[in-house]
Amino acid sequence: MKRLSLTARLSLMFMLAVTAVLTAAGLSFNHLSQLHFKSLDQHTLVEKLQASQSILGELPSLDAFAEARPQLQALLGAHRELTAIILDSNGKVLFADPAPVNIPERFRSAVGPRDWEWQDQEHMFRGMTAQVAVTGQEQPLTVMLVLDVTHHMSFFVTLQRWFWIGLVISALVSAGLGWVVARSGLRPLRQVTALAASMSAKSLKERIPMAPIPLELQQLVSSFNAMLARLDEAFVRLSNFSADIAHELRTPVSNLMTHTEVVLSRKRNIEDYEENLYSNLDDLKRMSRMIDDMLFLAKADNGLIIPERKRIALEEVVDKLLEYYYLLADERGIELELSGSGSVQGDVLMLHRAISNLLSNALRYTPQGKAISVQIRQNNLCTVLTVENPGATIPPEHLERLFDRFYRVDPARREGSPSNAGLGLAITRSIVEAHQGRIWCTSTNGRTAFHLEFPGPESSIRCRRSKA
Template identity: 80%
Template sequence: GQDKPLTVMLIFDVTQHMAFFETLERWFWIGLVISALVSAALGWMVARSGLRPIRLVTQVAASMSAKSLKERIPLGPVPQELQQMVLSFNAMLSRLDDAFVRLSNFSADIAHELRTPVSNLMTHTEVVLSRKRNIEDYEDNLYSNLDDLKRMGRMIDEMLFLAKSDNGLITHENKPIDLVAVVEKLLEYYRLLADERGIDLKVTGRGSVRGDVLMLDRAISNLLSNALRYTPEGKCITVDIRQKGTSISVSVENPGEPIAPEHLEKLFDRFYRVDPARREGSPSNAGLGLSITRSIIEAHDGKILCTSLNGKTAFHIELPCADARKA
């Protein structure tokens, strides 16, 4: 029966609740800042630990010199994801070390090979100039000096050829070549020397390739000369030519002392000798023939290898056949 509605007002004191929320907000921000700092520290530690192998690679690369090419990065602390990179880097160091050793040995061998003829020239000249001599003595000395000069000139020409080969500067013809005709011509050239030692020369098979006839003639001539040098008297040197699919195989085989397996891959290195104490003094042999042969074969997109088994040593050349190379 009231004329106006009844209004009921409830009043609560929320000061304590407001203070609680303010405190909670403050601790929330403090916790957020602490969590961010801890997360940053943990991230830095994880990143530093994960990048440790990369820093190790960087340190090794920065400290690398000609005297420290033997160093390698250990794989133990390297994670699985980076092991392939470390293996590649170590393989690169091995290749550089091998190339540097070869280059150092090559320089030493050049010095040794040139020292002998230079010493001979100096000795002959000093002896002749030690007193007055007649014209015949001077002529004999000049002829003797000419032999040493020819040897030095031949060696320099061969080193220049190898330098061009290393830099891809060798250019050759691309004409069809009958290998049987090339080999028979070379055998006819070497037959006189072979007959003096009772060595028989023969060729079997046939095949044709495309390339530079003069360069291939030089490569096969080097192999025949090398075989003739180490073949015992009364034995036989065989040149076998065979077609294998799209390639032509040329094998120069001779009997003789076997070559140890550890030397086979190094035979094509410049100035390499199975016996380091042995030095060839022949003007026609400077120790570069097999290196030149490999360069010529590789310039014709071929490959060469040596085998030595059961008292027989053979050099195997594989070249693209004429039709395949033309295509």
Template identity: 75%
Template sequence: MNSLSLTTRMSLMFMLAVTAVLTVAGLSINHLSQRHFKMLDQQTLNEKLYSTQRILGELSSVDQFNELKPQLKALLGAHRDLTALILDSNGKVLFADPGPVNVPEQFRLTTNNSVWEWQDQEQMFRGMTAQATMVGQEKPLTVILIFDVTHHMAFFKTLQQWFWIGLVISALVSAALGWMVARSGMRPIRQVTMVAASMSAKSLKDRIPLAPVPKELQQMVSSFNAMLSRLDDAFVRLSNFSADIAHELRTPLSNLMTHTEVVLSRKRDTEDYENNLYSNLDDLKRMSKMIDDMLFLAKSDNGLIKPENKQIDLLEVVEKLLEYYRLLADESGIELTVSGAGRVRGDVLMLHRAISNLLSNALRYTPEGQTIRVDIQQKGTSTLVVVENPGETIAPEHLEKLFDRFYRADPARREGSPSNAGLGLSITRSIIEAHEGKIWCDSSNGKTAFHMELPSVGLKRA
């Protein structure tokens, strides 16, 4: 059954349902029809029996029975399928119309006015046995009325045969109709399959229209379209990422080639060779750092980053970082401040790197003589770290993309220093998400703030 197609399964289930309904309906009609005929026969037998008992009740002696035969014959002989027997107390047949019948002994002795059935070879009989009391006589007469219902049973037998033949034909027809209906109903699924089979990198923007799709399948089609949107977005990001990698690696490689070609263009002294090697070393370090960062992000995408689970005092981490960055900030007259306190669980080296990336980014874009503020806030079960710096407001359309790899708000790529590859914020987001936290940015009125929210384990008290 599992190997059958969905259309075939629906056709078989439709056929079984139709067959079950027709079977129940047919058996019910057959049972009710037989019951109806039996009730009609019982009613007729009761009427004939009552009339016969009333006639026989006028007798005062068995010797007068011959006088009632014409009346009994007129009453009981009018029905073609009815056989009537009247016996005296000794079992002698006093009246038989249309003729004597060999009734089984058990039915001769039954006197409870109930209908009994009796089959003789291919003939079927339905009868009733009762007593008729004569005036002044202690021993009653026995009245046996018998209906020949052979033609009734033959009719029902023929009806049953045609019913089973009709049931088989109906099952086959319902299976064919079910297959047609199921195939027609599965057309939208085939359309989805065709679209899925034709998907390629160049057709990820195609969507399945919802208008002709049945209501039951609209959610599936909407989910499929949403999946295509995610794939399209991921493919665009991957394409941009590949282009960005090529762009970022091209510059140091070009520098290495140019420096090497210039040095090799003629014979030089040892000092020139050393200067060239030092210059090449700087470019190699930049490439090495970029490759390490990309490997870190690749591990993050595959869930391979497993941070430690130690208690970390965020105020202590931030203060150590500020001691280092104050040396760089003093050159530009920039002030660094920290407020608040909070404690989280995680990897101190990873969080150190994440906060360092934000401080480095803030220091790069803060004007001279301004202040960078770090605020640590304890909020219930989470701790919020906010790094805020003054500077040019970032447009809203860039805020969500700041954490993309190699993304810069300036398309001309003129932002930052040559050592800045544009991976810092991507790494920071990966670290925060590895700690089951979240990070976002808002920028307005000449101030930009990065918010890091992490699960907390209690505030460190002074």
């Protein structure tokens, strides 16, 4: 089933709102009008009844009723729609003006003043029955005043008919006006939609201006502009990533081609061929390692890296790595220090790889004769591992981008070594995030530190990163 457009839905809601308001107003007016006319009729009946009671109450006896007839006729006959009937105790009609009305028997008797309504075919009557005591008469007289209110009912029937006709017309008109208003009000949204439809990879830097946008749509436009900024950044990073891949792969491929062409340029002995194959093998290993790293990052981007959940003592992992890096550090007179302890729930091979990347970076940039320290701290919520080394201070604007793929602080393009293709920190961040942790770097006063923060072994809640 096709859904209604936003314009149609707003028009429909506007029509329903107007119809509901008019219906409530019309029904209220009709009810109040009926109460008003009923109150007027009751006031007329009460007034005539009190005057009749006063005239009859002054009679010395029932025999003098004829003397009161002219007064009764003057009082009751002046109202054209009013019928007055006076009965004695036996039900005999003593007075009827203008003519007796066939009133149902249930309305003919009353202990006190009694209001009633009665419909006879197309006529509607509203009346009042009361008893009046006469001097010298044991039984009181019965006075019935009947008011023909047919014209009132006809008025309300006509009013209701025209009300429903007017309501239908108002609903249709309000629907049309609602469509016009909704169409006009949604014009900025259509402009935003048209601009969004015109966006392409070449126009991601464009932004929707906020000045002409209504207040209700500013949040939407602001979110859309923010999305464009994220897309632009992602597109630039993807473009740079593609360029970096081509740049990094160009060197080993070029080396392979050059070595092979040189070897094939003339006949050589078996030692030359072996040397060329070993050289090619180094480049192939470098390419294979780079491809494996890129595949790992691609899996991490799609949430396919699911680490094991085992309790791991970080100091044991770091201690084994320090034994491995000790020979490399000893050649340059660099000391390796470990302090603290802590455990996490994770994958030992992944954590081994992440920490190894940090130690390898630290060894690469630590001056000779200095020391690299690894500190492990643990509290109730989280475990933090810090790898700190002396060296050149990294400018603050580069700290957040250190974990981008192929990113180097040095703006000059440099081919990486076989062990450094610029993917190590990106892989480390992916591993840490797969363990529900986070990583950040600080660099001040000639000392650079990488901090790895993991949820504690008994906690599944990310702990808040403390500001240095």
